[in-house]
Amino acid sequence: MAKTELIVALDTGSLAAAGALLEKLGGAVKYYKVGPALFTAEGPAAVDLVHKHGGKVFLDLKFHDIPNTVRSAVRNAAKLGVYSVSLHLSGGAEMFKACAELENRPKLWGITILTSFNEYNLFSVGFRGGIDKTVKLLAAMGLANGADGVVCSPLEVHRLKAVHGSKLKLITPGIRPAALGDDQKRAVTPVRAREAGSDFIVVGRPIIAAEDPAAAAAAILGDLK
Numbered sequence: 001m002a003k004t005e006l007i008v009a010l011d012t013g014s015l016a017a018a019g020a021l022l023e024k025l026g027g028a029v030k031y032y033k034v035g036p037a038l039f040t041a042e043g044p045a046a047v048d049l050v051h052k053h054g055g056k057v058f059l060d061l062k063f064h065d066i067p068n069t070v071r072s073a074v075r076n077a078a079k080l081g082v083y084s085v086s087l088h089l090s091g092g093a094e095m096f097k098a099c100a101e102l103e104n105r106p107k108l109w110g111i112t113i114l115t116s117f118n119e120y121n122l123f124s125v126g127f128r129g130g131i132d133k134t135v136k137l138l139a140a141m142g143l144a145n146g147a148d149g150v151v152c153s154p155l156e157v158h159r160l161k162a163v164h165g166s167k168l169k170l171i172t173p174g175i176r177p178a179a180l181g182d183d184q185k186r187a188v189t190p191v192r193a194r195e196a197g198s199d200f201i202v203v204g205r206p207i208i209a210a211e212d213p214a215a216a217a218a219a220i221l222g223d224l225k
Helices: 015-025 036-042 045-052 067-079 093-100 119-124 131-144 154-167 190-196 213-223
Strands: 005-009 031-034 056-063 084-088 107-111 149-151 169-172 200-203
Touching: 005 213, 015 036, 015 045, 015 213, 031 045, 036 045, 036 056, 045 056, 056 067, 067 084, 067 093, 084 093, 093 107, 093 131, 107 131, 107 169, 119 131, 131 149, 131 154, 154 169, 154 190, 190 200, 190 213, 200 213
Parallel strands: 005 031, 005 200, 031 056, 056 084, 084 107, 107 149, 149 169, 169 200
Antiparallel strands: none
């Protein structure tokens, strides 16, 4: 079984808080997610901060626009030296093709269905096929058009692995040690995500809000071995 990597979500909102967390983790974690809150507050400096600490950046801005606009955004992200970027798979095949053609581009990770969604939420925004069917269709479309991975709930990992194997990396947010409850409706533990076949898990609050973030991260890394 391939190793499951930990991505720590730097959902801190400020460069100072992100820097403090990076110092506490002390290089134990290789991958970090820079999302909309931190990036809109601090800009590319947030990416530079992670790089200065020896980390790799998953720039999770969930691009979704016409193909040329998203292609330009991904090109600019490549100039920042990020490891990967996220794009909504619902943006369509042409959007992914336009980005996949770029040279020296970051990994393209397609967003399937947000982990805050349940069946009712999905239906309310116009999707009629249900979560499982929609995720399968979006993932297949992404792989056919240049996606390197898909971001999905851990609950969908086993089924996607069965279909696509190692051809498609699976990135799973909604990870909650000891099944902590919050707004992630389809969350599982790190152990279950690893056993299902997740290639990367994304963890934020359980580490950021922990009394000892380093110990919290170490415990999760231990679960992934």
